Amino acid sequence: MPKHNTRKRKYLLPGKNLIKGKAEVKTLHLADMVICVNGSILRFERFAFKSCPVLFRGFRKVETSQFTDMKRSSFVRQIYSLLSENVTSTTASRYETLIKYVRWVDDSNDTELIDKDMFHWELIDGFMTWCGRQNSKGLLSRPVWGRHRTNISWLLKQLNRTQDTKRLPKISNVSGHTTPHKSLDIERELKPITKRLFNSYFKLLEHYNAGTMPEKHPLYDKELLELIAQKKGIKGSDRVAHFAAFSRAVQPSSGHKNNPITKIAMMLCYLFTGMNTTPLAKMKISDVNFKEVQGGKYILDSVKGRAQHQEQDSALGFSKHAKDFIESWLNVAKSMANGDSNSPLFPYYSKDGQIKLYSEIGSSPHASINKLLTRLDFPKITPSILRKTKMDTLFQATESVYLVAMSANNSIKVVSSQYLHGTSGEHEKKLNAAMDAKFSNAKGVDINTAVEEAKYKHSNILDHYEYEALREGSNRSHEARTPTGIRCNDNKQGAVKTINKMLERIGVEMNSDEEACTSFLDCFECEHHSLVSDVTDIWLMMSFKETLQELEVTPAINSMPPKKMNTLLNTIETILGGFRDKSPENYKQAYELQKQTSHPLYSNIYSLNDLHEVFS
Template sequence: MTTRILPPRINHEILLEVTDGGNRSKTLDFNRYNYLHFPIRNNINRGRSLFQERSISAESLYVAFRDSDYSSATKFYLFEYLRQYIIFCDKNHHSIFTNESVQYYCDSLICKNKSGKIVNSTYTLIISATKSLFVLFDLPGRWFDELPTLGKSQAEPYKSYSDNDLKKLLPLLRGFFKQISNKFLQDPDLYLSQGKNETDMFFRWNGKIFPVYGCAGQLMASAVYLMSYYTWANTNTLLSLERPDISKNNINGEWYQMPAFKRRAFRVITIQIGAHDQISIPKYSLEFFNQLLDVSKAISVKSKLLFQAGSSNRTTPLSAVQLQNFNRFLKKYFGLTDDKGLSLSPVISRFRATGSQLTQLNYSHIHSASLLGNSPKTTRKHYSEGNEYENQSMLQDSVSVFADKALNGGNIETSKKRIKNELNIEILTYENMLKMKSTPMRQAHGSYCKNPFGEQANKFLLRAQRHELLSTEKFACSDLLMCFSCPHQVVIAEPTDIWCLLSFKECIEESIYKHVDHIHFHNNYDYVLSAIGKILMSIDKKILSSATQKFLDEGLHPLWRDQLILYPYGNKGS
């Protein structure tokens, strides 16, 4: 190969426009390949780079990239690995695209791995990408088959957020989105016309006022993080979402479905958010999404993308740049820290890991994989570690309990009580995690139970076993009447749940005809009907009206259609 100092020779026909994984527009300039050490374009234009004769022309590489079936983001990353390989060969005076250069390149990577500069998974990724380049250029891929393999044993799983982390992040994200979106929708043209260094937008938080520059991008960045928390979708999927065509006034209520192509899995997944008879969706998440749709349309009606940014009267797809800018904004003004005192910021992969942990606490890893759109193997490997601080706390609690048991004897429950007294805490870390992250159990009458296997459940089980109604197995508490005097009862103000409660109330009232007399009926059910009446009085009128209309239109809830008559129970005191 020869090196010559020549005036810049730029071929504008070998520039390839792509989009990277962060949704940023990038230009792959194959002119750089023609110069020693693959320099940046500015150095070539200024005559600071040396022209290098190559065995394969830049035009050939450009055509191979252009005509390949790889996605736009994959082309960008392959170009980066091509750059790294060429620089190595130039610096070490190896001929490019030869078996010998591949061997030397592998040796240098293994040296970096042994010295701790790169982990096993990084080595594997670089070798795999370089092999893909050789195959793309019709060069022998078999040269890589004899190279050492290190696997991906050092790949680190994504860390989930702790409860304390979420309590710091989520209120701030929700507050920022709600406040800024309301102001933005008052005059979107004004805010879209402003440049990146001018603003009339301010965010008030805890009595302080913070300026928000590039408010459309900052607003949409906060929305992406909230959306990742609600849906557990990854970055590429979220940034490629289009606004749903389904109206929020459709016959199924507020329900949105947005298909998105998952690049590496090569399949289409569907992101769903909305109200459903069988799925309890927090009301504020629906309000957030409706507001997000309004903001998206205000930024640009022409573009179908859900997440967009805009400034100086120019709109662009939201990219990782806006996400990074928003994180810098949070770090500059709020300086959040986690349980270990480290910097805390929103990260989409960590929201996914948090969702995976939450699902696996209540269901299986297969269920978690389905919701995350990954294979069970990927979910176990990358999204199952949990939060490091909480893991260490749980391990410390466990060691303390077993040490106490070994020292003082007795059973595990006794040791737990002693450890709680010693540490002056009410609940151990693992028990608290189960309490916080386990979803309440829905009962047949439409309310929920926070502790279906607690002390009340044991009393119910003993009573049922005494009457030979249940075996010795452990069952959740199902004493429907006692729920209304139980501190663990939770009522969620959703039309479907209130419809179920109204149906239960109707069945109780109809059962009066199966009692000896009115006194007998009132002794059995007065306290229950009184409790239900108080619940209904505390429900928002719109929700109660919607549930009542559903009751009138559809009749009794399906759970109570086959039980029109409740047979008399013994009274509360019996």
């Protein structure tokens, strides 16, 4: 029988080298409690003093001994802890609401702390009531009041007081009182700005590859600055600063040499995607993917920092410019990061070369660029303004609230309320057209002629790329270029029914495949037409106009009523002026073609009469 081993096993005692030391706990001073978001510096030390005073004048700190210390450091630490997690663009809004709330608590004669609780329900209820009274007096807008309520509600939820959020007052019709961002005019504002940003980017790219820096920022335009200085009467030291701003923007004293090109790159990314600064700044090089969708698109993988973390419409590569830009920027970003794909896609460099995120510093990338753009008399651009421009343009092109809502990641209800009465751009065009018509009529022009001229003067003229983008996804089997140079989007519409009835009367039967609208002189009034500033379209219209003018002085072969002739000539003159403004180069080419010979469709003076008799 085997003997059992009665010796007990010794416990293995860990050596000192295996015992992990206690983590060192450092106390964060109130002065160090700072959050940087979208160019704003949120200083939580303000909450320690009565009425939350401003502690900095520029870069100089104000002496705090002049302020009343409220002895509430634990409260300051509490709100800093809440707001410093998951910092987004909304963090600044919550901070401002807390400043307003604490200031009200400190300054109101009717309030006093209950159980030393800064978030006691009676205080919160009193603040909401005060906001309501301020709104009634016209001292606080309904959207700001609604924003305060939203931020207080978020705060209560973080404090596990969800039931109290249900006691907050309901604030109705907030969106109805909101002033939306004004979108940019595509021709006068967005396109010129985009062109200048692209030129600046590729010039800075040349300097980056060569390891040099320009003497002036590439946005510099001496002639334009001179004109603006004369127009605004800028003189003396203001004039010197007006021109010198473009030199200071790229001086070593203004920051690291990599920052100017990074800022321009972020501005271009705003243009293509409409993404906010925070999610864009947090992206890594590895977040950019290429997908074979509709000819190939670059996709920026990111999640929105608000709206339940919705995915963003962040596709790049839908045009040659976009692909060229993102491919070149990826090379630059990788070069800056020495090939590290986990580095920021848009890094900010401190003067000593340390890499930070734009969401962490006290300046937004577009702030310095906007200072230069405004000196060139262009409007400021921000992600919000560019998103609004994108939405307005999409709505004007499609008139689809559903498509706009999908693109903007908004509900159909929200978008439909914004576009219930169209867009401000449409209203402005219609108002300008009405004023033009009224002015022409006052000068003796027939009212119908004046209206036609004004309508086409203020109509949307597209270039080839815009037309292709507009028609993408549509049934294009019935498109046609008409003899007048106008594009027909659907020749199965228009006067096709009238033409069929006329043919039936004379015993001609048409197959459904052969049915088409041929009443080309009525295209100007048809809702299915488009004006495209293509060389062939312009050439056709020039030839059409010249033939009309020849017919006008040859009554023996002119079968067109004089009134219709005059209306057509006035309308065509206006449209050709629009073509010239839209695409000067295409207009010039068409003009040279017309000088050589008319379009083959108008080989002689009889051509138009023949076309009119056959197709009308």
